[in-house]
Amino acid sequence: MRLHEYQAKNVFADAGIPTPEGEVVDTPEGARDAAERIGGTVAVKAQVHVGGRGKAGGIKLADNADEAYEAAEEILGMDLKGKHVDKVLIEEAVDIADELYVGVTTDRGEGRAVAMVSSKGGVNIEEVAEEDPEAIAKTHIDPAYDLRPFEAREVVYGAGIPREHARDVTGVLSTLYDLWDEGDADDAEINPLMITEDGGIVAADAVFNVDDSALYRQEELAEMEDEAFEDDFEARASDAGFDYVRLDGNVGIIGNGAGLVMTTLDLVDHFGGSPANFLDIGGGADAERVRDALELVFEDENVDAVLFNVFGGITRCDEVAQGINDALEAFDELPKPLVVRLTGTNEKEGRELLTDRVETAEGLEEAVERTVELSGGEA
Amino acid sequence: MSVLVDDDTRLVVQGITGSEGKFHAERMQEYGTNVVAGVTPGKGGEEVLGLPVYDTVKEAVREEDANASAVFVPPAFAGDAVMESLDSDLDLCVAITEGIPTHDMIRVNRRLDEVDTRLVGPNCPGVITPGEAKIGIMPGNIFDSGNVGLVSRSGTLTYQLVDSLGRRGVGQSTVIGIGGDPIIGTSFIDSVRAFENDDDTDVIAVVGEIGGSDEERAAEWIEENVSKPVVGFIAGRTAPPGKRMGHAGAIVSGSGTGTAESKMNALRDAGVRVAETPAGVADEIDDLI
Structure with a gap:
């Protein structure tokens, strides 16, 4: 789960990290009032979960309250890389002397947290890592000891942070680690951490991503969840507890198990079709879940043909067949061509249950080819 | 000989009184x-499926000589259940549970450095040596004994x-499901190493997916250390960046790392035969046998 910038800044500020004065608003009038209260030049920043907001036009500087009104009017309601903007952060502009990167993130390859500092802040840190790895100092953290103060100092001095700022930056790094640790975070990052003209530091941006699997024990953070779905389908699928991703094509795909559904998508592409979605009903799905999944995909206007591909392990093919029948009961005529492939646990019982309103296929490749054909694709 | 699980396995099931564990x-x-205990x-002192239930894994080891465990404990408690197995001198712990918090797995991962127990998973289907034994949830009837390590x-x-x-009459020596989480115990490299050293395995199949760099690391290792033929497959070629495809670990980052393409290229460069479809994988393997 990702926090918005303003939410992450609140979390960081509560922990003692300096952040710019700012207010979140959802109307241009609100933006004008906020800019007036803050005074001077302000930044108007779209609060959506996408990277590269500045380049995409989601961040504007405003010299006065009227300009802030205009900037907010422009940004609010915008579609930023597919995400609708309904909130902006109005924030005091900072006089920049230098920009740093400070972050703690989970290194999945090492299975540990890694603390990182770079004097090259304000740009994409992954690009810095690729082009100039020497510019990033880092240390992996032993969870038995947490981030020890000397390790934090080593990273800060290793990154060549000027001595007069080293103590402040070390403090920020230690705080970020504590927040990462206590908040079950995947990432806790500040990029850039600004060195101001008067020698202070301030977090100009803030990233705080929390492990979805740990939200049950992070109640305060879980309450901040505000995931803007790209469309209704993602929202509805999420409510129903499906793993669902909307794609550009016209072949609807439903299956069980992430790896198999991904492979089915790839095969659709391989045979010249184009997948409309990824939908994993998960392990052990019952008839009701199957029905819900099929209804959801049938309703998708982009979908011209549907493939239901199940390899039964814990999931039973007869339950799946029952769910498909239940979904079809609502229709006199099949709303879209449907190909069903059932293999594994109780496959025989499952196939017997299915009516001849649906096409069936034995092999995976055969099922995909047929569906692509029905969708009007190549195959 | 086989890998990880065989006739000598004496299994304790953690969470045996839950519906999944019992089933x-x-x-x-x-x-x-x-299976020797739960x-x-x-719930110590109870009996399930004719098996004694104990309160702790150490008791099951002491009383029933258990040497492996399967974890079917709910996610909030599964990290601790794995830790308990690692502390009980077992040879193998297979964690089936999906949704264990990453930070719990970071601690488990740290503990693994200090003990001899091998962990498979979490969020995995388990391990099976067809015809001998299985630990996990794989439907046993679809597997046949043979010489492919997958x-x-x-x-x-x-x-x-x-x-x-199976449709080509090709069986498996052992099949290892290492799991779809970001942090797991047994890696591709560990598994390939075991297959390389296993006399019953003649061909190795590596089946990866987008996210992380485990497949790339494995490719490097294979190039330097593996003499047996290896066939590869990567799921997720059509996955858009930044979207999590079901598995917690299956995500191509915004900067383009962890893509199917980089994994397929790394495997190909290491001399692995990479197929584009599951049928293609089976054909390649059939061809090698």
């Missing part, structure tokens, strides 16, 4: 796995590949 303990018994804290991050995709192999 799969019974399936494992039916398959021929020597563990559920607070390691995969995914459950149902594994079944699909085994099915494709």
